Amino acid sequence: MVRLNDLDEIDAGHLVDKECPPFETRPWVTGPPLAQRRVAIVTTAGLHRRDDRNFALRDLGYRVIPGDIDTADLVMTQSSVNYDRTGFQQDVNVVFPIDRLRELAAAGEVGAVANFHYSLNGAGWMPHEIEPTARELAGLLKEDKVNAVLLVPV
Amino acid sequence: MGATAHYLEDEGLPTAGISLVRDNTERLRPPRFLWAPFELGRPFGAPNEVAFQTRVLRAALALFDHDGPSPVLEDFPDDAPGAAVSGDDMIGWTCPIPLPNIADTSTPELLAAVRAELDSLAPWAQLAQETRGRTATGVLCVAIEDIAEFLHGLMDGVPDSPKEGVPVGEAFRQAGEELKTYYLEAATAKPGTASSKDLADWFWGATAAGRLLLALHPVCLTSDDAGVRQVATSQLVPRLQQHRLSP
Numbered sequence: 001m002v003r004l005n006d007l008d009e010i011d012a013g014h015l016v017d018k019e020c021p022p023f024e025t026r027p028w029v030t031g032p033p034l035a036q037r038r039v040a041i042v043t044t045a046g047l048h049r050r051d052d053r054n055f056a057l058r059d060l061g062y063r064v065i066p067g068d069i070d071t072a073d074l075v076m077t078q079s080s081v082n083y084d085r086t087g088f089q090q091d092v093n094v095v096f097p098i099d100r101l102r103e104l105a106a107a108g109e110v111g112a113v114a115n116f117h118y119s120l121n122g123a124g125w126m127p128h129e130i131e132p133t134a135r136e137l138a139g140l141l142k143e144d145k146v147n148a149v150l151l152v153p154v
Numbered sequence: 155m156g157a158t159a160h161y162l163e164d165e166g167l168p169t170a171g172i173s174l175v176r177d178n179t180e181r182l183r184p185p186r187f188l189w190a191p192f193e194l195g196r197p198f199g200a201p202n203e204v205a206f207q208t209r210v211l212r213a214a215l216a217l218f219d220h221d222g223p224s225p226v227l228e229d230f231p232d233d234a235p236g237a238a239v240s241g242d243d244m245i246g247w248t249c250p251i252p253l254p255n256i257a258d259t260s261t262p263e264l265l266a267a268v269r270a271e272l273d274s275l276a277p278w279a280q281l282a283q284e285t286r287g288r289t290a291t292g293v294l295c296v297a298i299e300d301i302a303e304f305l306h307g308l309m310d311g312v313p314d315s316p317k318e319g320v321p322v323g324e325a326f327r328q329a330g331e332e333l334k335t336y337y338l339e340a341a342t343a344k345p346g347t348a349s350s351k352d353l354a355d356w357f358w359g360a361t362a363a364g365r366l367l368l369a370l371h372p373v374c375l376t377s378d379d380a381g382v383r384q385v386a387t388s389q390l391v392p393r394l395q396q397h398r399l400s401p
Contacts, residue, residue, distance in 0.1 A: 022181075022182075022183070023160050023182070023183070026183070026185070026223070026224040026225070027160065027163040027185065027224070028222050028223065028224040029163055029168045029169075029185075031168045031218065033219065034215055034216070034219060037168075039215070042158065042162075044155060044158075050292065054328060056324055057327060057381075057384065057385070057389065071288065072287050072288035075290055076293075077328060079327070079389060080389075081330075081390065081391070081392045082194065083193075084193055084194065084195030084196060085290070085331075085334075086201075086342060086350050086353050087195055087196040087200065087201045088195065088290065089290045089338060089339050090201035090286065091202045093201075093207055094196050094197070094199065094201045094207065095195070095197060095198070097207055097210075097211050100204070100207050100208050101211065103208065104208070104215070109212070127156065128157060130157055130161070134157070134162055134165075138162050138166070139165075141162070141167055142166070142167065147167070148168055148169075148215070148218050149159075149162055149167050149169045149170075150169075150171070150214060151155040151162075151171030151172070152155070152172055152197050152198075153155045153171070153174050154194065154195055154197060
């Protein structure tokens with residue numbers, strides 16, 4: 001069984017050493033069964049539509065990915081060079097499982113797929129710096145009646 | 155992702171996430187996370203493994219039905235299909251696309267060598283695009299030959315950005331990724347079992363393009379442009395390939 005040594009020591013150390021401020025509260029929001037949930041994906045893979053703006057090196061903004069996106073229209077301009085991109089180049093779903101989510105929705109396991117998903121550039125900033133963007137996204141997700149947000153790193 | 159989860163949940167939205175670095179998630183203690191023992195860049199395990207990706211997705215979504223309390227951090231039990239195991243790099247992998255020998259290529263000759271490689275790779279890049287119905291290249295909307303020329307131009311100073319409105323440092327970062335993407339899409343056009351490590355070692359250790367990016371590192375660290383210096387410092391050569399840099 002491979003565990004943390006899936007990461008080389010250098011990568012693992014770099015990520016663990018990132019400042020991770022503790023949070024004083026432990027929010028926990030409940031909801032209906034999964035079959036009644038409306039699911040949106042938030043990814044830090046720096047994905048966006050080909051015609052949208054590329055992510056800049058230090059970019060705390062977000063990009064919108066429509067729920068009916070043709071995955072052939074997705075490109076990646078995330079800042080980090082320290083992760084594998086060949087998986088994404090061969091299959092978008094290895095970082096953004098939109099086809100798998102659509103399949104579960106079609107089978108009734110998931111209530112619905114959101115109208116909009118969101119992408120961040122997950123490199124170049126410290127965890128607490130994402131707060132304004134995250135709170136802005138919360139409003140957009142609520143407008144879309146999302147009640148399950150799947151967070152996917154890269 | 156842990157901090158994003160905290161802020162969204164604080165706004166009243168239920169969240170569930172995937173963790174690729176368990177220690178990091180343990181520290182942040184977001185509400186619901188699934189640690190998956192996969193390499194960075196592949197949070198759903200492996201490309202084109204539909205059943206496995208679905209298993210990971212189901213396991214992550216199942217966290218929404220967890221009774222709590224926060225934090226919930228569960229482990230996905232299996233490794234990704236075809237995951238590289240420490241020590242298996244002795245098996246080796248050879249790119250099925252023959253490229254010109256670059257052993258005696260000097261730095262000034264690297265642009266010609268990269269152009270020769272691009273010629274060799276072109277039909278495979280085209281095949282990859284046709285097979286997959288997509289390409290991840292084209293983010294700068296600049297021809298790949300012009301990308302190579304721009305990158306080589308950084309050996310002699312600060313050239314104009316190849317893309318209007320994109321600062322030269324940003325163009326440097328994105329051009330480097332663009333060149334890698336072109337090579338790696340071509341190299342994976344033929345069916346095979348190359349791991350991500352195989353592919354990275356091939357690009358950085360056996361191609362003129364990799365040699366060009368490595369040669370740019372010391373030059374661009376002292377560039378007149380701050381953006382170029384920033385990219386050379388941390389966005390050019392992956393940590394796992396920095397042993398190839400000259401001391």
